[in-house]
Amino acid sequence: MTSTGVETDGPGGAVGGDSAAPDTAPRAFDAFRSGWETEIGDGFPLPTFSAATTRDFRVTSRATKVGDVAITDLHGDSAIRTEGPLNGVEDQVRMYVVQRGSWTLGAPLARGEQTVRAGQFLIRHIGRPLHFETVPDTTAKVLVLPAAMLTPLLGARQSVSGPADSAEVRLLVAHSNMIYETVADLGPAGVQAAHNTLIELAKSVARCRVDDAEPQLAPALAQAAKDLADSHLADPELSGTMLARELNVSVRNLQRAFAAAGESVTAYIRQRRLEEARLALTAPSGRLSVSELAAHWQFADSSHFIRAFKKHYGRTPTEYARSAVPARNRAGTGG
Template identity: 90%
Template sequence: MNRSGVPESPAAAGAGAAPGAFDAFRSGWETEIGDGFPLPTFSPATTRDFRVRSRATTVGDVALTDLHGASAIRTEGPLDGVEDQVRMYVVTRGSWALGAPLARSEQTVPAGQFLLRHIGRPLHFETVPDTKAKVLVLPAAMLKPLLGGRQSVSGPADAAEVRLLVAHSNMIYETVADLGPAGVQAAHSTLIELAKAVARRRFDDAEPRLAPALAQAAKDLADRHLADPELSGTMLARELNVSIRNLQRAFAAAGESVNAYVRQRRLEEARLALTAPSGRLSVSELAAHWQFADSSHFIRAFKKHYGRTPTEYARSTTAAGN
């Protein structure tokens, strides 16, 4: 297994491509990902104006890649041989078309959708500018039978099983360098189980191996709704299509609770707001915004967590900045 070492393109999104941006990308890919997942042939227009940020890693026979292309990406040239793979595309911005050019595409994955497809022969692909996507290359032997007579499965990217797979793959990027052989095997097994769940369009929320991914998916969802008065374990369980009991068990496996996580994150956001250089909210406004019952509850919770009241904390950071 390789740690993600593919460098980000030197060109920032929205700027012109830096000289050698594509060469740096290709060199990093070949060094870190290896021959098992070769790069396709890109069009000259793509390599000339290559403004792509990326990260990639492998876990055994699974490859994970995140791409954010400010510029369009298009492959071209002859396509030979056989590719017996299952690939999954999760697109959060732009679109990803298989069988480019776009006008003759066989299948297009728009923003907010996923596609899990068996690839039996090489295919070109094309993206529009400002496309952001996660691509997984998975072993066909384990997943193709679940597709039955279908070539592919597609649907919304916010489906519960897709959210869990995305959360788990993101965790792998963060932890891969520290995993021993047993950790690598566990990470791989969970990836395969979650990919199978996507193919089946359901997952077993009581499966212990999926507990870390379930907890992380719930945290990702909670982080996007911290100011929502409806945020709760019940709401998270409903959105993820799991039982509240199994969601609580997933958090408990890591020594946490859903409510404690939400409160901690709200306190963190309130602390950051206290140090904002402009437009600072009052203590009562912060308490209301981050869904504390009242100012007194907020002040007590803040002091317990940070050792100072919100006002004391704001004063200390102001004094330190002078």
């Protein structure tokens, strides 16, 4: 795990400083590009900027890299715009948090264009290169994150957005700011912890927005959870928490998906285990004892299993097994 950082000032100096003379702007852009490519560029190449941007480059920025995550903060007195051919694949997730101005992804009026305005954030999977542009006086934080960690949470939408003043976003911003202050002094374990925390905080932002914005996915989510539970019924670790983790959703979202159909995760798991135990009781050979069934299907003990079974089927497991024997015999002699 590596970490590095760079600060570059455009001709305006500190954020909010005075604009410089236009003839210094190209030199400022060259310094910015050189610093980026030296310190950050490996794995995070700069796009091609428009000629108007490089001629009037009044931007203050700072950036750092922590493993496969890059963090950039910038303020542009001037507008920033990219241009030129877009080729190749860009499998990344980017998060934009805009404090002032606006940041637009995609060419104006192009399909899939998105604008992040002041006070908003956007997390988006970037599957192919996109142009972007900002308006003058834009202040924003941009994080480049590993796609494998975030895309499962985004689902088919491939992006989530919302207010930048939510608790989760504020915590993420504060953590990324602290990385700037400490990264040069961190040892390998500290860098790893800073990286992992950044990823988990980004996940929390994505989960929160998906939970709030995707109630229409509830039936599909509930069915996916049921299918997964059915394949792990004998697993002692099976629970709502385990299912949520495997499906990359929050426990709250999973519970809401089941509640939409008038069910609960715990009740579904217990019902399916009782159904499997009932089938085992009527098996023609190799039948397990009541205590063995209770242990196999993860009931606390035989008493709990018997009570649950009787409540569900109206008879104890032993009574049910005895009643099933004549029925099998009649079925075997009929014809």
